[in-house]
Amino acid sequence: MRCGGGGPAWAMFPDEVWEQVFSFLGSDADRNAAFVTIVLVPRLGRRAERRSRRRVFVGNCYAVAPAAAVARFPEARAAAVKGKPHFADFNLVPGDWGGGADAWVAAMAEGWPLLEELRLKRMVVSDDCLEALARAFKNLRVLALTSCDGFSTAGLAAIAAHCRNLRELDLQENMIEENCSHWLSHFPESFTSLVNLNIACLEGEVNVSVLERLVSRCPNLKTLGLNQAFPLDKLNILLRRAPQLIDLGTGRFDAEYYPELFHKLESAFSGCKSLRGLSGIWEAVPAHLPALYSICEGLTSLNLSYATIQSPDLIKLVSQCKNLQKLWVMDFIEDAGLAVVASSCKLLQELRVFPSDPYGEVAQPPVSLTERGLIAVSTGCPMLHSVLYFCRQMTNSALITVAHNRPNLIRFRLCILEPHTPDYLTFQPLDAGFSAIVESCRDLCRLSLSGLLTDRVFKSIGAYADCLEMLSVAFAGDSDAGLHYILSGCKSLKKLEIRDCPFGAKPLLANAAKLETMRSLWMSSCAVTLGACRLLAQKMPQLNVEVIDERGGRPSWELRPNDCPVEKLFVYRTLAGRRADKPPCVWIV
Amino acid sequence: MPFERGGTHEDHNNTKENAISFQSNLELRLGISSSDNSCSNNMACSKAMNSTVKGFSCSTSTSNIAPAVLYQSSSSSVLGLGGGGSYMGFPQSPLGFVHPWSLAARQQKAAIEQAHHQKSNNLASGSASASAAVASSSLSRATQLPPLAAVVGWPPVREFRRNLVSTNLPKSAMDDHEKGATSAKPAAENIDDNDDDDDNSNVMKRRTESRPTMFVKVNMEGYVVGRKINLRAHDSYESLSRAVQKMFSNFFSKDDDVADPDFILLYEDHEGDRMLVGDVPWELFITSVKRLYIAHNRKMQENGNGNGGVADDDDQHMKKQQNEVDK
8 A cells, every 4th residue: 555755765766767667657646646756856757757647637726837737748648637625615715716727728728739638626617718628629538527616508518519529528516607508409410429428517407309319329328417407207218328328317306206107217227237326316206216226236336415315215225235335325314224234235335424404404303323323334344445424423432443343444534513522422522533543544545523522633643644645624622732743743644624623823833844745734713823824934935825814804914913813724835836816815925 | 675685674774764754654544553472483492492402412402492482482572373274364453563674673583583593502502511521622612613504614515415405305204295286297297398497496406505594585466575584584384474474564554444455475386386375384385485475365355345445545655655765
């Protein structure tokens, strides 16, 4: 398992050896490690890297200037760029913060005209940008936009019209303005290369017959993700046109039940012998669920996280999915349902349980999803390695059990909905539980904490979590010591995001060099002062220290005193210096 | 536009003077007085309270409920209901008149929202007492925590998850009630007449940013200007009815000659149909209501011709007064 900081010994090898090493490094993750090393030690292996690099991954769009990245890797065919910090997903980052894709697309159009794959995440993509890339990249095969915003279906129309070789159009959780409902019609009749079409995040209706024609003429279509507006009674039509589908995201699973519809659905699904992944199922009516039973056995991935189905119906469905590797579900599944998962889905690797009522707004009896469900799956599913679990109560004992059962965990994200919630049996902080997790799961690379936590848990994490790359902390800790433990330990840490913790900036100053080995640090609603930020920026010229203040009417940042509190802080290493597109709410110290 | 801001208005400085003179003018003309009735909302309150303190082994929850309920009942000046029944009709004779911009109205709105706020505060303070055994400075932080719904970005779920269930009840509940309503609709909807309109319910679900508020328009039949009311500030039909009555009571024709016109409360649901308020449980109503209407109960009006004529004259006068106040 690759973890720990990159050792410099291999930097001594001659170029020929570099060439071979790099072409063996397949995954982005491995290559990224190599990329980092190259960035910091620019003289070594530069030529070899440039020649062989086909896939370029830029984890922070402001870490390097677009033109520089493009120039460095002239043979690139696939690019992935990420923009806003992760907490932008939860409205913590101002809308105008940045992450614009225009500069990147312009540079790529100039330097990588043969680009085949483009993946953007949490970036602001304009319609002009989409139009530009549609025209610039004649060979574009894959366009994947995740959690992006700033564009509309008019931009998608441009993609449809001009990307003649497009194989994948994957739109995940974007905020898209819908001003052109016929954008799908812009795929010409001669266009037959589609393999993956995912439009689940669109809210408006798409023309069913246009979609049907598109699906019919694309014989290689493997993934189809419909949106919620797609009606259930037309689903069987599409399925009959594309029985070769491997992944299907249905539209709404809600319609007035009548036997003919049910039988049509049932027989359409049973015709899809290759179906391995299923998602969508919005607003599911239990009466229609049995139409899915025929494909359950073959499913390896099931996303029911939009399905407002109660536990008994969920159990009936999930208990038949013997080969499930990935399950996303709402907390309606309850402990009882997870117990069934534990006994039926022995191949389960990834579990995500989402809250149906995250804000306690819906006045209905609470779902019975507790630590018991987590214990059950950790006990019964030996291959479980990724967990995201939202619940309302937890105990140290449960976490310790999970830790002992599943030392193979690599991602563990626990979110106890109410901040500062202690062990509900002992009223102790959950330090012991999370400590057990990091001590036992030595390959853990992603961890999210919640509940009542003191500095003790951070001591454990700093000491044991050698492979941890991403850590999310909220409403935890007692003092600066907590943050210091993290920054002085956690050898592999790349991304640290903290909110509402009593951490000042002293640990940042004490561990300033650490920040340069990380991709980024986010701190909001902590105890950071402007003076400390100034010191940090002064000390570390290769870091951008961005302070963010959305409130207007304050004096400009230069004039503010050192003890002025900083509400939001985003620190990241960069080769590009201060960014030119910073909005008024951001000051780069 | 002053009428576009919920049940009462906080910042109405420029219209305050007009409002006061309007109020006293109207009161003299109408010869009515306000009366206090106790809040029959206790059960709904406790229920809402209980649902949010679940999951904690804190014994303080029950004791925290009572004060909040008492607070609400004592500080609200509430119109009596003309009986529950199967439809939300307004009472035979309005028992009180509270001008929407008056201090009393603002207090009442504050009381309702305080109770709502209290509910969330109990949650935060409940967790603090549960961790009392822990000698940790995090205790003080817990008590200072704002209500969960007001903490930005917590819990860490994407925005679209916020509305998934609040507008889609677990289907077992929906089925029982909605099946009857939708059975008339043939499932063979013509999908191909793809007009550009988005499915309203989907758009509303995803883009409703206002939690814990949910403002819907309220239109009184015959009036151009509508109002807005925050449905989240209410836990039951009774509460909603009182609020709507308060809002529109100055639009009634108040002549003694007139047998009080019966108004009925209707709503438009997410499918665009106009429905009578009161048939389905409150929780279900909340998920499907998009706007409210106060309509004349035509049956009643047809009974006496004179009513219509006089009512119309008064309506016109009300409108004119209202327009003056608007400026």
